[in-house]
Amino acid sequence: MLRTVTVKNGMIQGLPAADPRITSFKGIPFAAPPVGENRWRAPQPASDWEGVFRAFEFGPISLQAPTGVDQNDIYTREWAVDPDIPMSEDCLYLNVWTPARSPDERLPVFVWYFGGGLQVGNTADSPCLYGTLEEVCRSVIRQKWSLMVSGSRAGGSS
Numbered sequence: 463m464l465r466t467v468t469v470k471n472g473m474i475q476g477l478p479a480a481d482p483r484i485t486s487f488k489g490i491p492f493a494a495p496p497v498g499e500n501r502w503r504a505p506q507p508a509s510d511w512e513g514v515f516r517a518f519e520f521g522p523i524s525l526q527a528p529t530g531v532d533q534n535d536i537y538t539r540e541w542a543v544d545p546d547i548p549m550s551e552d553c554l555y556l557n558v559w560t561p562a563r564s565p566d567e568r569l570p571v572f573v574w575y576f577g578g579g580l581q582v583g584n585t586a587d588s589p590c591l592y593g594t595l596e597e598v599c600r601s602v603i604r605q606k607w608s609l610m611v612s613g614s615r616a617g618g619s620s
Contacts, residue, residue, distance in 0.1 A: 467487070489518075490556050493505035495550070529543055
């Protein structure tokens with residue numbers, strides 16, 4: 463299986479997903495942290511890293527009100543803020559899942575960005591977390607999912 467890839471910013475190492483035929487790459491920075499002079503401005507490019515980026519854990523959750531976790535409440539069960547993942551303004555990370563076995567395979571990948579309009583959502587909310595390869599592929603095809611980018615961060619055109 464493809465567990466290490468090279469992208470614009472450097473090398474990334476992933477881990478087997480729940481289905482070992484899938485590799486998950488978690489917590490990949492897609493922009494510079496939106497803090498300090500970058501706060502409420504258009505996203506800036508992510509910095510390059512040296513060595514291999516270990517994409518093993520989800521990135522921080524954007525700052526939001528914690529909902530609590532009540533397994534009897536559909537809202538908190540489905541959209542609860544995971545207490546095990548830290549919150550931070552530095553929250554511009556994405557996750558990628560792929561069944562590719564080599565960089566030469568031209569297969570689709572599943573990329574998960576969070577939304578939430580500065581109220582809810584995080585990168586660990588992905589529908590791809592626990593399914594098998596077949597379940598994920600069937601869901602993507604049946605739902606005809608597509609990536610929609612919404613303006614949950616302020617920014618201008620570039």
